[in-house]
Amino acid sequence: MDIDARIRRRQHRADSQRLIREHGALSPVTHVEDPSGRGPAIERLLDYLDPVFDGRLPPNAYVHGPFGAGKSAVVTALFARLDDLSVQSQSVIHTSTRASTPTAPRLVYVDLRETPSEFAFYRRVLDAVVEESIPEHGVGTEEIRDRLHEHLDRSRGGVVVAVDHVGSPRVDTSALRDRLDSLPDDARWLAVGRDAPEACPFATAATETIEIDAYRRRVLIDVLMTRASEGLAQGALEHGLARRIAGWADGNAHDALAALFAAAEHTESRDETRLSAADVDAACDAIPRPDVSLGEVLALPANKRRVLRALVDLDAEERRSVTATAESIGTDASIDLSTGTIERYLYELAESGVLERVPVADGGGKGRTPSRVELRFPPTVFRKLYDLRR
């Protein structure tokens, strides 16, 4: 046994005494390469994408399913793999035959949460399909769009763009529709959202719709056990507790993982290495339902994230009204925004569903009765993920 192996063994021993080994494995915003238990959904998407294997383009389509059903997980995983294959086959064709063999389409995944503007959208797609790097500043939206069109005109094969989170409050639906409509003919889109097809403009514009159901209880338990085995010390999560979490989460994998994450934090704060029922219950109770995805929260502009980070540490008294909340946040050393701006942020965050405004019962004072804001996302998980990114 060499020295490295001996050191690794010691490290592993120290590691195994720590409850949380890998936060990423527990995070609801982490998508694994091979989403477990989503076989049928993957098959349906592969059926839809079948033309790609012959170098042809599939029609425009709409994927829908409830929050936490694994839509993003499945689409990101498939698009990443298939685009790898596409790029490989292109280089193979170039070096060997380069005859009439059709070139496979490229597959590009765009998360509208992180790419909400028109400029960012075109830039993301163009950046994915060309070699050279694309500037983020100093060049206009029009020019990026034109360059994308030019590239697609020139290249054979075309592109399929997965447009995820079409229902995000930060995207303007009608503007996005126009944007998708104006894509060139050899670009196809796959919109992904929660709305039922009847109520969704992207479904009516698409030729095909694909539904992804919520997780079944048993499958969700498997997901939890798998993630726990990757992120927690061995044996930290009993099957019965996974069942408890899955029952509470009601098919929503985001919430289930958030609960597991928060429960593990709770356990760790007690200096224990095995989750208890009380840890799990405390974690579930602290997660508001319905809630907004942590992906949505973490994709906000930096200053809004900062404001939320300060907000989760305030006590009830400091949150008694929007004004008081903004003032308390304003005294936070890490924030150099004016109170007025913080206040406006709080209203905007409430508007987009990240926070919720609740009227204050009291109303004894003068003037219009104030309201206060409540969190609509899991606070402990947000706090930890935010701090880890710092």
Place this chain on the structure above:
DNA sequence: GATCCACGGGAATACACGGATG
């Protein structure tokens, strides 16, 4: 010099309440 986009500041508007008015 151009461009994107997050910020900031503040004006405009909405609302609550008590008291005055017709």
Place this chain on the structure above:
DNA sequence: CATCCGTGTATTCCCGTGGATC
């Protein structure tokens, strides 16, 4: 009694500015 008005807050809306980057 119904309505209006004044005052004080809360909330929304708009648009110019400036940092970062090319």
